[in-house]
Amino acid sequence: MTLNSIPTGVLIAVLITAAVIDMKHHRLPNSLTASAALLGITMQCWLLGGSGFLNGLAGFFTGLLLFLPFYAMHWMGAGDVKLMAAVGTFLGWPDSLLAVALTTGTGSIAALGLLAAQGGLTDYGRRYGLMAKCLFCTGKVAYVPPAPEESSSLLFPYALAIALGTLATLAWVGRLDPFIATLGGFVHA
Secondary structure, eight states: OOTTHHHHHHHHHHHHHHHHHHHHHSOOOHHHHHHHHHHHHHHHHHHHTHHHHHHHHHHHHHHHHHHHHHHHTTSSOHHHHHHHHHHHHHHOTTHHHHHHHHHHHHHHHHHHHHHHHTTOHHHHHHHHHHHHHHHHHHSOOOOOOOOTTSGGGSOOOHHHHHHHHHHHHHHHTTOHHHHHHHHHHHHHO
């Protein structure tokens, strides 16, 4: 087992745990996100020393600051923001930026797919069309919240999107292959 595959394995375990909890309870506990962030920073320090600490911290703030606007607009919960920040501690900079981008894309596609499957895509488009019309006609931004019965007001377990976006990032930057090879060594042993 290589030392670099240990943080990847821990991160994957955190992602699976978070996705399962979020799908079941639609909440992510602070104990999970905080302990994951501490583990990520600790592992960065263990592998890279002081530069690992700074790299993990940069990843933390990348995930946190880029997801905060989504929380402010009520598009996701605080637990999702904290999970993305914790993921950033494992990935560091600039991989955390890629994870945010891939997660955002994955989450958007999944949310639109869920809306379409539940027949709510038309209502969603109508609301955002009204907001765009208001912006163009008045120059002011106005948010039109979904009606309680609309599909877009349903909870979406965004930890699943974070897991998929992060796994895609791990594959893209080549950190998934050594982890899989390590697992293969255990299976064949």
